[in-house]
Amino acid sequence: MSLKEYLKKHGLTHGEFAALCGCTRAAVTRWATKSRAPNPKWVRVIEAKTKGEVSAWDLVEGGELLAAIYRKGLTLQAASRKLRISRNLLALYAKHLYEPNPMHAEKIKRHFGVTL
Numbered sequence: 001m002s003l004k005e006y007l008k009k010h011g012l013t014h015g016e017f018a019a020l021c022g023c024t025r026a027a028v029t030r031w032a033t034k035s036r037a038p039n040p041k042w043v044r045v046i047e048a049k050t051k052g053e054v055s056a057w058d059l060v061e062g063g064e065l066l067a068a069i070y071r072k073g074l075t076l077q078a079a080s081r082k083l084r085i086s087r088n089l090l091a092l093y094a095k096h097l098y099e100p101n102p103m104h105a106e107k108i109k110r111h112f113g114v115t116l
Helices: 003-010 014-021 025-032 040-049 063-071 076-083 087-094 102-112
Strands: none
Touching: 003 025, 014 025, 014 040, 025 040, 040 063, 063 076, 063 087, 063 102, 076 087, 076 102, 087 102
16 A cells, blocks of 8 residues: 555544654655655554555655665665675666666575576
8 A cells, every 4th residue: 555545544644654663754755646656764664553554665766676775774875785786777677677687686585685
């Protein structure tokens, strides 16, 4: 479920949810409208505060790979260093704009459990 749908379902304003999470109302607005994705710290907070109704998958554009990276508490840049793959190339893989070569696909599967 999207954050916007969660807030509506539970009758919460952006300000109320921000107070619950300990962040700003502006941040919640950006996340709810998907104008910006939360960083890994906030993804974990949102998942916890919504008891999993809103998951990393719902919060992060780029699908399963980015959600898996964020669940491990990593940024895209930190994950790219861990995998020894450029950040830009990893972003292209995450958005399914580029097919990974077999070596990169294996690294991603081994570290994040995601098959591309």
